[in-house]
Amino acid sequence: MQSTVYEKLKKCESCIRRITDFTPRVAMVLGSGLGDYADTIRVVAQVQYGDIEGFPVSTVPGHDGRFIFGYVGDVPVVCMKGRVHYYEGYDISDVVLPIRLMKLLGAEILFLTNASGGVNTSFHAGDLMLITDQISCFAPNPLIGANIEELGTRFPDMSHVYDLGLQEIIKTAAREQHVFLQQGVYAQLTGPSFETPAEIRMLRTLGCDAVGMSTAVEAVAAAHMGMRICGISCVCNLAAGMTASPLSHKEVQEAADKAAPVFKNLVTESVKRFGEIQ
Ligand code: HPA
Secondary structure (H helix, E strand, O other), X not given: OHHHHHHHHHHHHXXXXXXXOOOOOEEEEEOOOOHHHHHHOEEEXXXXXXXXXXXXXXXXXXXXXXXXXXXXXXXXXXXXXXXXOHHHOOOHHXXXXXXXXXXXXOOOEEEEEEEEEEOOOOOOOOOEEEEEEEEOOOOOOOOOOXXXXXXXXXXXXXXXXXXXXXXXXXXXXXXXXXXXXXXXXXXXXXXXXOXXXXXXXXXXXXXXXXXXXXXXXXXXXXXXXXXXXXXXXXXXXXXXXXXXXXXXXXXXXXXXXXXXXXXXXXXXXXXXXXXXXX
């Protein structure tokens, strides 16, 4: 079964290589609100997910699915406009396939972004949070099954999933841009239902600061392949039970859109600085 996972991955790689020979250094996953980040990229090539044989295609409204290849400043990047979520019904190996693919295409650094609910009681809707660590064990582990030796080791270390050097660069960029940056632990639950207030209390007890429905499994697959990973979460709402109002996807989208200009600047400045490191 795992060999078919690898075969599918290699097929997707050849499919893209028939369209472009671009070699990215940084892979970026654009979450809700950062969808129009493409405007910031000097685009060299684009590949629709639907044109890649076997590639999982997202069904979430507002998630236009394609890879964008190009430059942020002088840094060659590949950007995922739209990601695949586990709650859409895909096998977990398909959810992380795009991440593995970007690594095969040459990306050494992975920049993850997402929308989340704030669990930490000192957070506010609209805050940006630097992800310092994660809780992924509420979602299936994408490494389950025979290990794919070509990608990484059987029992990868997860002590430093989020690279300390990249975190420092992002913090410096935030300071210089006068962007207030929270920091904390991101937990991925499967969704698609939002959490209950009791689940949010549980997450807070476990040391979680923000909760969402993506990212952590992608980081597990990327860490397996030895990528340097960083992530910023846009805290779009306070999580269930923390305010009187019920949660809605529309509210999340609106908050993400509002935070987008500041978020985009911070991501751009950070990526430009990644170009300066070894
Ligand atoms: N919970 C889970 N995922 C989310 C939330 C939330 O409150 N807000 C945005 N994504």
